[in-house]
Amino acid sequence: MRPAMAQDDNAPPRLRGPPPGATEPPDHVRKPQIYEVFHGSTTPERSELANASFAGQEGQPSKSSRPTFQEGMQSIKYDDFLRIHQIPCAREGLMTGIGAGAVVGVGRFFTGAKAPKAANWAFGGFLLGSVIQWEYCQAQRRKERAAMARVVEVIDRKKAEKAEKAAQAAQAARLRREAEERAQKSWYKFW
Known part of the structure; x- marks a missing residue:
């Protein structure tokens, strides 16, 4: 089972490759684990959507590759507006949009536009500022997410190397101890 991930595009982040100096990743790193937990930001609907998008990868056909606009509008519920503060990047986008709309609207009003026209410009500034900040x-x-996946991959690789070195050191110590025991043990007894 995949770990719960709060991702907006429901796709795992792309990895950029091995770290500098590495030729090929060890066996345990071929499929790195990606850890990302945002408490309280995943709704049951998002979990179902994430599971549905991964279902197509496991051999089960998904019902459509892209949802329609009507399906998207039907998926919006009243509770979504009550939980808007839990959506990643929503607060930043809305705050930037409010600021941009206020600046554009007031600026347009002071340059001689009538109030309704200035309000239209303010709303346009709000939308544009919100969308730009959201996308950024x-x-x-x-x-x-890609950087975190990379860090986890490197940590897993280092952990495996450390375990391998510890196993080699234990093997060398065991062989050295056996050699010392053989050297001390004689095949004859004086008394």
């Missing part, structure tokens, strides 16, 4: 935040999150 999502890009930062994708970059952070």
Whole structure:
């Protein structure tokens, strides 16, 4: 079973390759584990969507590759508006949009536009500012997820190397101890 991940695009982050100096990753790193937990940000609907998108990869056909606009509108529930503060990047996007809308609307009003026209410009500034900040935040999150996956991969590799070195050291100590015991044990007895 896959670990619960709060991802917006329901796709695992892409890895960039082995660290500098490495030729091929060890066997335990071929499929790195990705850890990401955001408490309280996953709704049951999102979990179902994530499971449905991975179902197509396991051999089970998904019902459609892209949802329609009507399906998207039907998936919006009243409770979604009550939990908007839990959606990643929503707060940043809305705050930037409010600021951009206020600046554009007031600026347009002071340059001589009538109030309704200035309000339209303010709403456009709100939408544009919100969308730009949302996309920027999502890009930062994708970059952070990829970096976290990379860190986990490197940590797993280092852990395996450390365990291998410990096993080799234990094997060498055991062989050395057996050699010392054989050297001390004689095949004859004086008394």
